[in-house]
Amino acid sequence: MLGNFEYSNPTKLYFGKDSLSYLQGELAHYGERILLVYGNGSVKKNGI
Numbered sequence: 001m002l003g004n005f006e007y008s009n010p011t012k013l014y015f016g017k018d019s020l021s022y023l024q025g026e027l028a029h030y031g032e033r034i035l036l037v038y039g040n041g042s043v044k045k046n047g048i
Helices: 019-030 042-046
Strands: none
16 A cells, blocks of 8 residues: 555647647746656657
């Protein structure tokens, strides 16, 4: 048994042509330093 714990995984998804325009505003909620985790260079290929 794992014991007592709380798990929260809020997710917000943006779809559509201009969905990347929301990224700057969303990241501002988390401060100046964040960690983005991605795989196989997909973020680089998309130009994000």
